[in-house]
Amino acid sequence: MENPIETESEEQEQEQSNSQDSSTSSQDRHKWITEQDNLREKLITADSFTWKLPTISQIGAEDLRFVGGVDISFSKDDPSIACGTLVVLDFRTLQVVFQDFSFVTLSVPYVAGFLAFREAPVLLDILEKMKRSDNPFYPQLLMVDGNGILHPRGKCSTLYWNTLHKQSCTIFFSITICFGLACHIGVMANLPTVGIGKSLHHVDGLHHSRVRKLLEAKENSSKDFIPLVGCSGQTWGVAMRSTQGSIKPIYISTGHRISLQTATAIVQMTCKYRIPEPIRQADIRSRDYIRKFEMNARLKQID
DNA sequence: GCGACAG
DNA sequence: ATCTTGTCGC
Numbered sequence A: 001m002e003n004p005i006e007t008e009s010e011e012q013e014q015e016q017s018n019s020q021d022s023s024t025s026s027q028d029r030h031k032w033i034t035e036q037d038n039l040r041e042k043l044i045t046a047d048s049f050t051w052k053l054p055t056i057s058q059i060g061a062e063d064l065r066f067v068g069g070v071d072i073s074f075s076k077d078d079p080s081i082a083c084g085t086l087v088v089l090d091f092r093t094l095q096v097v098f099q100d101f102s103f104v105t106l107s108v109p110y111v112a113g114f115l116a117f118r119e120a121p122v123l124l125d126i127l128e129k130m131k132r133s134d135n136p137f138y139p140q141l142l143m144v145d146g147n148g149i150l151h152p153r154g155k156c157s158t159l160y161w162n163t164l165h166k167q168s169c170t171i172f173f174s175i176t177i178c179f180g181l182a183c184h185i186g187v188m189a190n191l192p193t194v195g196i197g198k199s200l201h202h203v204d205g206l207h208h209s210r211v212r213k214l215l216e217a218k219e220n221s222s223k224d225f226i227p228l229v230g231c232s233g234q235t236w237g238v239a240m241r242s243t244q245g246s247i248k249p250i251y252i253s254t255g256h257r258i259s260l261q262t263a264t265a266i267v268q269m270t271c272k273y274r275i276p277e278p279i280r281q282a283d284i285r286s287r288d289y290i291r292k293f294e295m296n297a298r299l300k301q302i303d
Numbered sequence B: 001g002c003g004a005c006a007g
Numbered sequence C: 001a002t003c004t005t006g007t008c009g010c
Helices: A004-009 A026-040 A115-132 A181-189 A208-216 A260-269 A277-302
Strands: A066-074 A081-090 A096-105 A141-145 A157-162 A167-172 A193-197 A224-229 A235-241 A250-256
Touching: A026 A115, A026 A181, A066 A115, A066 A277, A081 A115, A081 A277, A096 A115, A096 A277, A115 A181, A141 A181, A141 A277, A181 A193, A181 A250, A193 A260, A235 A260, A250 A260
Parallel strands: A066 A141, A141 A193
Antiparallel strands: A066 A081, A081 A096, A157 A167, A193 A250, A224 A235, A235 A250
């Protein structure tokens, strides 16, 4: 009888001997995996902060006040040119109180499961710059455009037949590695972070069909929260229907130093639209910034 | 071997 | 991520 834990080492690498794609070699993937493993040792998935969650009735000085949002937009002219953006919102008013941008040329490609190695460096730079300057608006919590622990890396798994749902499922073991962009930024910046996914990253038997069924089962309320419980029994995050009648939910997961419960509550309070306001503002302003940059580049061409 | 694969 | 058109609603 095989011990299922032994499948742990079956980290299957696709050998890319293709010389064209030097930037995603298996050596790179190996380095990335090791780095994720190391950073994950510092991951905290429970509430770990000094501020408090404001209540409707009373406002305290120690309440959460400054919530950040980060996003990256790309040039349509040159896809390697990107604009990293950090915004900070006042949690009470949801108004933007700080914004900063940074242009970069990205050499690391997007590889599913390794988004952080492409996007985190720019965003961490902007955060670090803000912290260095002792800016009073430095965020107490950061929302990230991408997942937290809802992340499929390191499939230490086995297939089994789930008679209840009449489908085959993948069991994950405790050694499962889950460390998305939000975790990566959270640990590196030592900041509470929440991951916001706009589409579902398949983990532990969680597929669109399964989530859709769970959503349809709760049609009465305007704001729904569906725990994303995988076949193994682990809760990876929450699917949230943030807008009334919206078919497409957002996917919330713990990044760092926050529990899923607290994260969900805060995201709900910042949702004027489908996407929570810190992420939405970062996205809008980032696009705007790169659009103006491209307009300038066009004008210079004419000269 | 094939499909799937956050942004 | 980005490319796309119109359309509905305030």
